[in-house]
Amino acid sequence: MNSIILQGATRLLVALILLFSVYMLLRGHNQPGGGFIAGLIAAAAFILYALAWGMAAARASLRVAPARLAAAGALLAAAAGSLAALAGLPPFTGLWLFIGGSETAKGIPISNVLLFDTGIYLAVVGSVLTLFFVLEED
Amino acid sequence: MVGRKHTVAMAPGRRSEIALTLVVLAVPLCLSLWLLSMVGTVREHGSLEFALPWVPSLGVSLDFLVDGLSLLFALLISGIGVFVTLYAGSYLAGHALLRRFYLSLLLFMLGMLGLVLAGNLITLFVFWEVTTIASYLLIGFDHSSETARRAALQALLVTALGGLCLLAGLVLLGMVVGSYDLSTVLGQGEIVRSHGLYGPILILVLLGTFAKSAQVPLHFWLPNAMAAPTPVSAYLHSATMVKAGIYLIARLHPVLGYTDLWMWTLTLVGAGTAVIAAVLALRQTDLKLALAYTTVVALGTLTMFLGSEASVAIAAAMTFILVHSFYKAALFMVVGIIDHQAGTRELGSLGGLAARLPVTFIAALAAGLSMAGFPPFLGFIGKELKYEGALAIASEPLLVAGAAVFANALMVAVAATVVLKPFWGRLPAGLRSTREATPGLLAGPLLLAGLGLTFGLAPGLVAESLVQPAVTAVLGRPETVKLKLWHGINLPFFLSVVTLLLGTTIFLGQRRLRSVFDRLARLLPVSADHSWDRALALFRHLATVQTRFLQHGILRHYLAVVFASVAIVLLWVLAEGGVLSMGLSWPELTVKEWAALVLVLTGALFATTSRAPLAAICSLGALGVGIALIYLFFGAPDVAITQLLVETLFLVLVAMTLHRLPVLSGAHIAGFRPWDALLALLVGSAVSLTMLAVLEQPFTSPTRSFFEQAAVAQAYGRNIVNVILVDFRALDTFGEVLVVLVAAVGAASLLGQRLRGGKAAGGKRQP
Numbered sequence: 001m002n003s004i005i006l007q008g009a010t011r012l013l014v015a016l017i018l019l020f021s022v023y024m025l026l027r028g029h030n031q032p033g034g035g036f037i038a039g040l041i042a043a044a045a046f047i048l049y050a051l052a053w054g055m056a057a058a059r060a061s062l063r064v065a066p067a068r069l070a071a072a073g074a075l076l077a078a079a080a081g082s083l084a085a086l087a088g089l090p091p092f093t094g095l096w097l098f099i100g101g102s103e104t105a106k107g108i109p110i111s112n113v114l115l116f117d118t119g120i121y122l123a124v125v126g127s128v129l130t131l132f133f134v135l136e137e138d
Numbered sequence: 139m140v141g142r143k144h145t146v147a148m149a150p151g152r153r154s155e156i157a158l159t160l161v162v163l164a165v166p167l168c169l170s171l172w173l174l175s176m177v178g179t180v181r182e183h184g185s186l187e188f189a190l191p192w193v194p195s196l197g198v199s200l201d202f203l204v205d206g207l208s209l210l211f212a213l214l215i216s217g218i219g220v221f222v223t224l225y226a227g228s229y230l231a232g233h234a235l236l237r238r239f240y241l242s243l244l245l246f247m248l249g250m251l252g253l254v255l256a257g258n259l260i261t262l263f264v265f266w267e268v269t270t271i272a273s274y275l276l277i278g279f280d281h282s283s284e285t286a287r288r289a290a291l292q293a294l295l296v297t298a299l300g301g302l303c304l305l306a307g308l309v310l311l312g313m314v315v316g317s318y319d320l321s322t323v324l325g326q327g328e329i330v331r332s333h334g335l336y337g338p339i340l341i342l343v344l345l346g347t348f349a350k351s352a353q354v355p356l357h358f359w360l361p362n363a364m365a366a367p368t369p370v371s372a373y374l375h376s377a378t379m380v381k382a383g384i385y386l387i388a389r390l391h392p393v394l395g396y397t398d399l400w401m402w403t404l405t406l407v408g409a410g411t412a413v414i415a416a417v418l419a420l421r422q423t424d425l426k427l428a429l430a431y432t433t434v435v436a437l438g439t440l441t442m443f444l445g446s447e448a449s450v451a452i453a454a455a456m457t458f459i460l461v462h463s464f465y466k467a468a469l470f471m472v473v474g475i476i477d478h479q480a481g482t483r484e485l486g487s488l489g490g491l492a493a494r495l496p497v498t499f500i501a502a503l504a505a506g507l508s509m510a511g512f513p514p515f516l517g518f519i520g521k522e523l524k525y526e527g528a529l530a531i532a533s534e535p536l537l538v539a540g541a542a543v544f545a546n547a548l549m550v551a552v553a554a555t556v557v558l559k560p561f562w563g564r565l566p567a568g569l570r571s572t573r574e575a576t577p578g579l580l581a582g583p584l585l586l587a588g589l590g591l592t593f594g595l596a597p598g599l600v601a602e603s604l605v606q607p608a609v610t611a612v613l614g615r616p617e618t619v620k621l622k623l624w625h626g627i628n629l630p631f632f633l634s635v636v637t638l639l640l641g642t643t644i645f646l647g648q649r650r651l652r653s654v655f656d657r658l659a660r661l662l663p664v665s666a667d668h669s670w671d672r673a674l675a676l677f678r679h680l681a682t683v684q685t686r687f688l689q690h691g692i693l694r695h696y697l698a699v700v701f702a703s704v705a706i707v708l709l710w711v712l713a714e715g716g717v718l719s720m721g722l723s724w725p726e727l728t729v730k731e732w733a734a735l736v737l738v739l740t741g742a743l744f745a746t747t748s749r750a751p752l753a754a755i756c757s758l759g760a761l762g763v764g765i766a767l768i769y770l771f772f773g774a775p776d777v778a779i780t781q782l783l784v785e786t787l788f789l790v791l792v793a794m795t796l797h798r799l800p801v802l803s804g805a806h807i808a809g810f811r812p813w814d815a816l817l818a819l820l821v822g823s824a825v826s827l828t829m830l831a832v833l834e835q836p837f838t839s840p841t842r843s844f845f846e847q848a849a850v851a852q853a854y855g856r857n858i859v860n861v862i863l864v865d866f867r868a869l870d871t872f873g874e875v876l877v878v879l880v881a882a883v884g885a886a887s888l889l890g891q892r893l894r895g896g897k898a899a900g901g902k903r904q905p
Contacts, residue, residue, distance in 0.1 A: 028857060028860045028864075029854070029855040029856075029857055029860055029861065029864070030855055030856040031856070031857055032776045032779055032857060033776075033779075033857070033860070034776065034857070034859075034860040034863060034864070035863075035864070036780065036863070037776065037779050037780055037783060040780070040783035040784065040787060041783060043787065044783065044786060044787060047787070047790055051790075067882075067883055067886070070879045070882065070883070071879070073875070073879075074872075074875060074876060074879055077872050077875060078872065081868060081869070081872060091869065092865075092868035092869045092872065094852075094853055094854075094864075094865045094868075096854060109854060113853070113855075113864050113865055113868075116864050116868060116872075117860075117864050119875075120864070120871065120875055123875045123878065123879055124875070124878065126879070126882075127878045127879050127881070127882035127883075128787060128882070130883060130886045131791065131882045131885055131886055132790075132791065132794070134885075134886040134889045134890050135791060135794040135795060135889065
C-alpha cells in the first residue's frame with residue numbers, strides 16, 4: 001500500500017505501540033495486561049508496519065525469523081519454569097526476590113514469573129508473525 | 139531390492155560378522171544356563187515367582203512365574219534359540235541386513251520367553267503381541283519379495299485378530315476372578331467354570347490360541363510363512379511362535395478345562411486339524427512346505443491331547459512338544475542346507491545327495507527316524523505315549539486314537555520323503571558340484587538330532603526333571619511321569635506297528651495318492667488362502683466406500699456436519715435434562731449495554747447478508763468489538779482486551795487469506811441459502827440455551843474466593859486473571875503457548891509449501 005500518510009504515521013505509531021506492549025507486559029501482574037495481550041499488541045504493530053511498508057521491510061525490521069523468536073520465547077518460559085525445579089520446588093512455582101525490601105518497604109520485586117511472562121510474550125509475537133508473513137509472501 | 143544387490147559390496151567383514159554372531163549367541167546361551175539352574179528348584183517347590191510393579195493402579199505388574207510348564211517351554215525357546223542363532227550366522231553370512239535379522243530374532247526370543255514366563259494375564263498378552271510383531275518382521279525379512287511381504291502381513295493380521303479375541307477373553311477372565319495374577323487365576327477354576335461368562339471366555343481365548351497355533355480353518359498363514367529365511371522357519375515353527383497357542387491352552391487348562399465344551403472343542407478342532415493338515419502335507423512337493431504342514435499336524439495333535447484330563451494324555455502332549463521341537467528344528471535346518479548348497483528344495487529336482495552331503499544326511503536320518511517314531515529315538519517314546527494317552531481318553535478313545543494313527547502314518551510318510559527322496563536315487567546332473575555345508579550350518583541339526591537320540595536312550599534325563607513338573611502344572615495336581623523306551627507288547631505297540639506299515643504304504647503309493655488328493659482338492663470350491671484374499675479385498679472395498687462417503691473433501695460439508703452434530707447433541711442433552719423449560723425474564727440493561735447489543739446484532743446481520751467478502755469480514759469485526767464491549771461492561775477487562783486484539787488480528791489474517799483463495803462461483807455465495815440459515819439458527823439457539831442453562835445453576839465454586847485471597851498473598855499480584863495464568867496455572871499456559879507455536883509453524887510450513895510448490899510449477903524455485 002503506497003500511502004504517504006499511512007507510512008509517515010506508521011513510523012511514529014509502531015514505536016509507540018511497541019512501547020505500549022512492553023508497558024502492558026510489565027503492568028500485567030497487577031492491572032489488565034500480561035504477556036499474551038502484550039504479545040498480540042506487538043504483533044499488531046509489526047503487521048501495521050508490514051501493511052504500510054511491505055512485507056520485506058517488516059521482516060527486516062524484526063531482524064530475526066519470527067519462528068525463531070517464538071521458539072526462543074517458549075524456551076525462555078520453560079527455563080523460567082525449570083528455575084523452580086532447580087530450587088527443589090514443583091516446576092513453574094513462582095520464585096520472588098524483593099531487592100532492598102524490609103519490614104516496611106516492599107523493595108523492587110524480581111521473579112521468574114516476569115521471565116515466564118516475557119517468554120509468553122515472545123512466543124505469541126513469533127507465532128502470529130510466522131503465520132502472517134507466510135500469508136502475505138509473494 | 140537394496141539387500142540383494144549390495145549383499146557383497148556392503149557386507150561387513152566376515153570377522154566382525156562372526157563376532158556379532160557370538161555376541162548374539164551369548165544371549166540365549168546364558169538364558170538357557172540360567173533356566174537350567176532352576177530345574178531342580180522347580181521340581182522340588184513347584185514354582186518360583188518374581189514380581190516387579192508396573193501399572194499398580196490397574197493391578198498390572200511385571201510378574202514372572204516359573205513352574206514346570208513355563209520352564210519346559212522357556213528351555214526349549216532359549217535352547218533351540220542357541221542352535222538357530224548358530225545356524226543363522228552361517229546361513230545368512232554376508233547378508234547386508236544381518237544385524238537387523240539378529241535384532242528381530244532377539245526381540246522375538248525375548249517376547250516368547252516373556253510370554254511363557256509371564257505371571258500376569260496382561261503381561262502375558264503384551265508379550266503375546268510382541269511375538270506377533272517380531273514374527274511379522276522375521277517372516278517379512280526378505281522384504282524385497284512380494285510373497286514374503288504378503289505372508290508376513292497375513293501372519294500378522296490373522297494372529298493379531300486372534301490376539302484381540304484373546305485380549306477380550308483374558309479381560310473377561312480377569313473380571314470373573316477379580317485378579318489378573320496368574321497364580322490366583324489358576325486357583326479359581328471352580329468359580330470360572332460355574333460362571334455365566336465361562337462360554338464366552340473359553341471361545342474368545344481359544345480363538346486367539348487357534349489363530350496363533352494355526353488350527354484349521356486358520357491354518358493357512360503358516361505354510362505361507364515359509365517365505366521367511368529357513369532359520370526363522372526352524373525357530374518359529376518348531377519350538378516357539380506356533381507353540382505359544384499350545385502353551386496358553388496348557389496354561390489355562392486348570393482354569394478352563396474339565397468341561398464338556400473344552401473337551402469337545404479341543405478334541406474336534408485338534409483332530410480335524412491333524413487329519414486335514416496331514417493330507418495337505420502329502421500333497422506338497424516343496425520340502426519346506428511339506429514340513430510346514432506337518433507342523434500343523436503336530437499342533438493339531440497337541441490341541442487334541444490337551445482337551446483331555448487324563449494325566450497320560452497330558453504327559454503325551456508334553457513329551458511330544460519336546461520331541462517335535464528337536465526333530466522339526468533339525469529337519470528345517472536340513473532342508474535349509476539342501477536349499478543353500480543345492481539351490482533347490484523341490485522334490486522333483488533332488489536326489490542322490492547322500493554322497494555329496496554325508497553329514498547332512500546323517501542329521502536328516504536321525505531327525506527323520508525320530509519324527510517317524512522309530513526306536514530308540516525320543517520320537518518312539520513320544521508316539522507310544524500318544525497312543526497310550528489316546529486310549530486313556532475316556533470319552534472318545536476311538537476318534538482320538540484313529541486321528542493319531544492316521545496323522546502319525548502320514549508323518550512317517552513325510553519323514554521318509556524328506557529324508558530319503560533328496561538323498562537317495564540318481565544324482566541329477568545339475569547337482570554334481572554340490573558340496574557339504576560348513577560346520578556352522580551342520581552343528582545345529584546334528585546336535586538337535588543327537589539330543590533326540592540321547593533322550594530316547596535315557597528318557598530318565600527329561601522325565602522327572604521336565605515332563606513331570608510340566609504335567610503337574612497343566613493338571614494342577616501332583617503327577618508322576620515315567621518314560622520308558624520299551625513298554626512290552628501291548629495295544630500301543632500294536633498301533634505303532636500299524637502306523638509304520640500304513641506310513642510305508644503311503645510313502646510307496648505317494649505319487650498315486652497325491653494325484654487323488656489333487657483331484658479331490660479341485661472339487662473343493664475355495665481354499666482358505668483364497669477366502670482370506672477375498673475377505674481382505676472386501677474389507678478394503680468397504681474401507682474405500684466408507685472413506686469416500688465420509689471424507690468427500692468438501693470443506694463446507696465438513697463444517698455443516700460438525701455444526702449440526704454439536705447442535706443436535708446439545709439440544710438433545712438439554713431436552714433430556716429438562717432444562718429447556720426455564721423461565722426467562724426481560725433483562726434490565728442500560729443504554730450503553732443496549733448499544734453494544736445492537737452493534738453485535740447489526741454486525742451479525744451484515745455479515746450474513748453482505749455480498750462482498752471483505753464487507754462480511756468487517757461486519758464480523760464489528761460484531762467482535764461489540765462482544766468485547768460486553769466483556770468490558772461486565773468487569774472482565776483482560777478478556778475484553780484480548781478479544782479486541784484477537785478480533786483485529788483475525789480480521790487482517792482472514793482478509794489476507796481471502797485474497798489468496800480462488801474466487802468462488804457466485805451460485806454458492808450469493809442469494810438466500812435456507813439450509814445454512816436453518817443450521818445457523820439451530821447452532822445459535824443450542825449454544826444460547828446451553829449458556830442460559832448453565833447460568834441457571836447456582837454458582838458456588840470455591841475457586842473464586844480462593845484466588846481472590848491467594849493472588850496477593852501468595853503470588854504478589856492484584857490482577858487475578860494474570861496471576862492464574864502465569865503462576866497458579868503456569869504449566870497450562872506453557873502448554874497452550876506451545877500449542878499456538880506448533881499450530882503457527884505447522885500452518886506456515888503447509889501454506890509455505892503450497893506457495894513454493896506453485897512457484898516451482900512456474901519454473902523458478904528458490905533455495
